[in-house]
Amino acid sequence: MNHLVLTVIAQDQTGLVERIAKCIAEHQGNWLESRMARMAGQFAGILRVAVPVEHRPELVEALQGLERQGVRVLVADSGAEPSHSWKAIQLSLVGNDRPGIVRDITRLLSELGINLESLKTDVQPAPMSSEPLFHAEALLALPAGLALDRLQDQLEALADDLMVELNLQEHE
Known part of the structure; x- marks a missing residue:
């Protein structure tokens, strides 16, 4: 599995999170954790998803395709958690x-x-x-x-x- 960290920003609108979740699920991604909020009419969030290696390119392309709907998504590969105490x-x-x-x-x-x-x-x-x-x-x-x-x-x-x-x- 690949773990991705996504940053999302869009004009706040009903159904926005559902569209993102649908995109992730349609590409065999698993929504693991997120922090999201609406502020000054904008919706912003950061989330971590897991996706099978073979589905990663299609998921990334689909997420970036949400830009046509006014949803900007920045994708970063998740690194290993530091083992610092x-x-x-x-x-x-x-x-x-x-x-x-x-x-x-x-x-x-x-x-x-x-x-x-x-x-x-x-x-x-x-x-x-x-x-x-x-x-x-x-x-x-x-x-x-x-x-x-x-x-x-x-x-x-x-x-x-x-x-x-x-x-x-x-x-x-």
């Missing part, structure tokens, strides 16, 4: 919205060798003042040699500079 940590962050929060947090994570496994962000009005509040939820992969205390200290120092509240907890 790491610890899963959940990061929650909230603070007044301002440019650069994601940049500053991800710069620190990168400097510490931490991989960002998933990230969800949103800006919503504060309950009492209606000021825009930035919210982030991230799943982090800490390298085995990095102490959680060190990450906590580094993030707390940055949180003070950014004027945000953050919380770290081990992910089950």
Whole structure:
């Protein structure tokens, strides 16, 4: 079996996921996992599929043919998962919205060798003042040699500079 990672983007419309799923199934592909969302009228997703080696070329051609229906699909071969040992940590962050929060947090994570496994962000009005509040939820992969205390200290120092509240907890 070949494992493919697909990135999909299209104007949001009813039946879009069904069309993609039908295309995959018609070419003996198996939908394994996905993350999808609608944002600002666009639909975007990333998914992993398995397909028998002999059906890969036809599946890729069919997926790319969806462009005629306004569905752009980028196909990448899935590599083997790294065998690094790491610890899963959940990061929650909230603070007044301002440019650069994601940049500053991800710069620190990168400097510490931490991989960002998933990230969800949103800006919503504060309950009492209606000021825009930035919210982030991230799943982090800490390298085995990095102490959680060190990450906590580094993030707390940055949180003070950014004027945000953050919380770290081990992910089950």
